[in-house]
Amino acid sequence: MNKLIVGNLVHRPLRSIISAFAVAIEVIMILSIAAIMFGMLDNSRNGTLGIGADMITHPxxxxxxxxxxxxxxxxxxxxxxxxxxxxxxxxxxxxxxxxxxxxxxxxxxxxxxxxxxxxxxxxxxxxxxxxxxxxxxxxxxxxxxxxxxxxxxxxxxxxxxxxxxxxxxxxxxxxxxxxxxxxxxxxxxxxxxxxxxxxxxxxxxxxxxxxxxxxxxxxxWSVQTVEELLASLTPEKMPGFNIALRVVIGIAIIIGFLVIFQSMYTAVMERTREIGILKSLGAGKMDIVSVVLRETGLLAVVGTALGVLGTYILRAVLRAKFPTMSFSVTPLWVLTAVCIALFGALLGALYPSLKAARKDPIDALSYE
Structure with a gap:
């Protein structure tokens, strides 16, 4: 089965590359918007601390x-x-x-x-x-x-x-x-x-x-300690911060889901006879589902790795071109983006895999 999965991906290299890059773009979108937005907050917090004041007051x-x-x-x-x-x-x-x-x-x-x-x-x-x-x-x-x-x-x-x-x-x-x-x-x-x-x-x-x-x-007047001001510089206290972040993440998930869905659905349709042969040799429904999901998982793993690497390359480019820009990539957000991308890819492949598992072996073998 492992050889079959790798063979399917290698047999259609362009589709495999596009699918992997779609997942990579999804990861880059999530990490880059989070890095820029949280970088702005970190910059404000660090700048406030660096002033050296203990308190701030204003009308x-x-x-x-x-x-x-x-x-x-x-x-x-x-x-x-x-x-x-x-x-x-x-x-x-x-x-x-x-x-x-x-x-x-x-x-x-x-x-x-x-x-x-x-x-x-x-x-x-x-x-x-x-x-x-x-x-x-x-x-x-x-x-x-x-x-x-x-x-x-x-x-x-x-x-x-x-x-x-x-x-x-x-x-x-x-x-x-x-x-x-x-x-x-x-x-x-x-x-x-x-x-x-x-x-x-x-x-x-x-x-x-x-x-x-x-x-x-x-x-x-408002009178705040620096600690109180820093506590207000959080995503929950900033107007629209979490909304904007969720919107971008949602768009990225939809892009990754649709590309994987289309890719795997088309792949299942093209492999109807192959599915029929597997079923005639004794493969069960879960075996067919497993093949499609493992193939998707391999694409998603490659895509997420490319996405994380691409994010760090983007950070280096932005720091060189815009030294004043804060671009904060944290391990927590890397893990979050990877989990979101993997889950979205597997979700996108779920229906095609179930459709493949439901195919009748006789009809599949006679499919032209």
């Missing part, structure tokens, strides 16, 4: 998407927050989500206070010198042919001169002066959030929260 309700909040807070509130007990550093930030060549955050910062949270690690250049200066991280600098100190970057419909290149992992990839961001917004002296560093974060964060909410004018 309005708690949200993980602070880049969608307007800059409605007076930056002078930083002085009020700084005078509270257990508060060491307060850094006002104006965060803008831009949709130019790519979707990205740009931070408008007060360099002195933001750097005090956790110092920038400069790889080239230094702090701001002029209003329209920009600091970028090393991954942003590596895009394309590489950005150097003194180069010009267009952002927010304005040209900025690159004066510093820093190690990545501090919330954003591009930083400009807070006053410049406010001027471009036509909203002087405003911030969208305040990052806070406390003197003893585990013990005093709740005290700081109560002090902020007890301050006149700040009663309705």
């Amino acid at each position: 309005g309700a708690s949200t993980a998407l602070m880049n969608t909040s307007s800059a409605s807070a007076d930056v002078r509130i930083a002085n009020v927050l700084k005078d509270l007990p257990h508060v060491q550093v307060v850094a006002p930030v104006n965060i803008k989500l831009t949709t130019g060549a790519s979707l990205e955050n740009i931070y408008g910062i007060d360099f002195a206070s933001f750097n005090a949270l956790r110092p920038f690690v400069f790889k080239a250049g230094g702090p701001f010198e002029q209003p329209y200066d920009m600091i970028i991280d090393d991954l942003q600098a590596a895009r394309g042919k590489g950005t150097k100190i003194g180069d010009t970057i267009k952002a927010l419909n304005h040209d900025f001169r690159v004066v510093g290149i820093v190690e990545h992992g501090k919330g954003a990839r591009k930083f400009i002066q807070l006053t410049t961001m406010d001027a471009l917004d036509g909203n002087a002296g405003k911030a969208s959030a305040f990052y806070i560093k406390t003197d003893d974060s585990p013990r005093n964060q709740e005290l700081v929260r109560k002090e902020i909410l007890a301050t006149d004018g700040l009663q309705g």
Whole structure:
């Protein structure tokens, strides 16, 4: 039977190759969309941790998407927050989500206070010198042919001169002066959030929260610890995240199912006389089902292996071409994609295998 299975696949090489590649594409679709979406979350989590703050406060309700909040807070509130007990550093930030060549955050910062949270690690250049200066991280600098100190970057419909290149992992990839961001917004002296560093974060964060909410004018503000913010950066808390992921996975499963179904159904029809011979030699219904399913299983195993390999090749290509893109391939998702692909392939072959098993041996032998 094993020789028969391999012989059937080798006898129709084009169909076998197409079927295996359909399974591979299914695996690549599942893994790549999951890697990109979870990579974005991981990038946000790591960037938030890298800022060095213990707490974040801003007007309005708690949200993980602070880049969608307007800059409605007076930056002078930083002085009020700084005078509270257990508060060491307060850094006002104006965060803008831009949709130019790519979707990205740009931070408008007060360099002195933001750097005090956790110092920038400069790889080239230094702090701001002029209003329209920009600091970028090393991954942003590596895009394309590489950005150097003194180069010009267009952002927010304005040209900025690159004066510093820093190690990545501090919330954003591009930083400009807070006053410049406010001027471009036509909203002087405003911030969208305040990052806070406390003197003893585990013990005093709740005290700081109560002090902020007890301050006149700040009663309705959101006050979160970094741990609480990170807990909100999960698929369950992100709008539409799981829906988009399930839709893409569903489309991938349908593609794999239909290709395998069509391939095995056609193969069963072409092998009617062969099935009749097997039955006349004593093969039972389960033997026929086993042949079709084992043949499908072999195609699926080859396809999933190609799909996993193709995903890692795609990751290498994307990292080389788009160094700022996060592409997170995890063993759990590799296992999930493999199981989904194998199950979908076997499900697609189930009806053809049952149809083959039900064939009457006399009719099958007389089939032309």
